[in-house]
Amino acid sequence: MTNPVPSPVLVEMKAVNKHYGALHVLQDINLQVAKGEVVVVIGPSGSGKSTLCRTINRLETIDDGSITIEGKELPKEGKELANLRADVGMVFQSFNLFAHKTILENVTLGPIKVKGVSKSDAEKQALALLERVGVGHQAAKLPAQLSGGQQQRVAIARALAMKPKVMLFDEPTSALDPEMINEVLDVMVELAKEGMTMVVVTHEMGFARKAADRVVFMADGQIVEESTPNEFFTNPQSVRAKDFLSKILTN
Amino acid sequence: MNVLIDNREVFLSGFKNTGILFVFSAFFALILGTIVAGMRVSPAPAMRAAGTIYVNAVRNTPLTLILAFFALGYPRLGLPHLDYMFAAIVGLSLYTATYVSEAIRSGINTVSVGQSEAARAIGLTFMQTLSLIVLPQAFRSVVPPLFSVFIALLKNTTVAAGFGVVEAGGIRATLSDLGEPLLPGLLWVALIFVVLVLGILTPLQRYLEKKWRVAR
Numbered sequence: 001m002t003n004p005v006p007s008p009v010l011v012e013m014k015a016v017n018k019h020y021g022a023l024h025v026l027q028d029i030n031l032q033v034a035k036g037e038v039v040v041v042i043g044p045s046g047s048g049k050s051t052l053c054r055t056i057n058r059l060e061t062i063d064d065g066s067i068t069i070e071g072k073e074l075p076k077e078g079k080e081l082a083n084l085r086a087d088v089g090m091v092f093q094s095f096n097l098f099a100h101k102t103i104l105e106n107v108t109l110g111p112i113k114v115k116g117v118s119k120s121d122a123e124k125q126a127l128a129l130l131e132r133v134g135v136g137h138q139a140a141k142l143p144a145q146l147s148g149g150q151q152q153r154v155a156i157a158r159a160l161a162m163k164p165k166v167m168l169f170d171e172p173t174s175a176l177d178p179e180m181i182n183e184v185l186d187v188m189v190e191l192a193k194e195g196m197t198m199v200v201v202t203h204e205m206g207f208a209r210k211a212a213d214r215v216v217f218m219a220d221g222q223i224v225e226e227s228t229p230n231e232f233f234t235n236p237q238s239v240r241a242k243d244f245l246s247k248i249l250t251n
Numbered sequence: 252m253n254v255l256i257d258n259r260e261v262f263l264s265g266f267k268n269t270g271i272l273f274v275f276s277a278f279f280a281l282i283l284g285t286i287v288a289g290m291r292v293s294p295a296p297a298m299r300a301a302g303t304i305y306v307n308a309v310r311n312t313p314l315t316l317i318l319a320f321f322a323l324g325y326p327r328l329g330l331p332h333l334d335y336m337f338a339a340i341v342g343l344s345l346y347t348a349t350y351v352s353e354a355i356r357s358g359i360n361t362v363s364v365g366q367s368e369a370a371r372a373i374g375l376t377f378m379q380t381l382s383l384i385v386l387p388q389a390f391r392s393v394v395p396p397l398f399s400v401f402i403a404l405l406k407n408t409t410v411a412a413g414f415g416v417v418e419a420g421g422i423r424a425t426l427s428d429l430g431e432p433l434l435p436g437l438l439w440v441a442l443i444f445v446v447l448v449l450g451i452l453t454p455l456q457r458y459l460e461k462k463w464r465v466a467r
Contacts, residue, residue: 078376086373090369096363114373
């Protein structure tokens, strides 16, 4: 651990294990994310990085170990779990915008239904957020009428509308056409600069270099290496990381 | 034509009761069926089990037995009295709700799991996720099977004739008492059912399918 955790710990995973049948997908995971920190999780497919990301808001349950947010254990279910999720933003690989609702409704639904914000306030805030991610003029359209890059930016706005303490990104650019990747990454870099706490699972090494405070490298369900982006890309310690980087950084 | 005109009172009151049975039963079956479908996808095992048991028990019981129970068995239980019409509505609703529930559940399965994950991720509860995100999308894909269920319900109302409710299925018996020719009478009943289905239910189905068609 080359990078001592600076400010208060926001997300902490301790000795987390998870199995899918015989597959031990998360093996004794220990991870701390400090407030304002941007942690990028990389690794080959099947390494468990998406699963790790999804356990933080309990879209995936864990077998043992503990996950805390601001020192509080994740609630198991029900209203408390819903309340916790309201504070943890999530952006999915496949956007998952609500297909039957307009762009504006997608962003206002959470604030209105979960936080009890008035419709007019929620709309004002949503329009400002949509403007900020560059899709303000699309507010009245349905998700299917937007490009993938636009949909993903709306998904980011939808998560931000809940004023989350931490944002989880589960391969946010993996389903996008190459020319749309940067418009999404730009929004994420902006967010990182503004001090949002972020856990980002991605294959975009450019983003890791530009915006990450720390890179976590996973393979076969384990955290193999953790270091600053510069350290990780120029001087990886483990054989697995060297092997992985040699495969993706050749071009 | 004479059979119809001479006995229009019989036909009118018969089909009026058919209409009442159908509208109320369809309404209650839709509500109950939606609730049961929700139970069957609930995260709580007890809810899922209750929903499954209800659907399997009632769906596998012949409608005549269910209506016979309400007409003949229920009055002996010493519970509040139900008149035949009301009892028939209860029986038809309970029976039809199982089919509605299965149609809606198949619709729920067409909504991608990402939709409900995204809903949960912004802090919606299970009930909110179901009612705001999943069901509105599920209904769109179940309009055709749901209307098949309702058309079957419309015809199933005639079973109630056997249990004291005078509706379209009982017209034959009344005509027989009046000494009218039976075959034309029956043909008229059949024809009016066709007109009801083609004239009301089918256009309504087409309208809803068009209105709820989504861009994907």
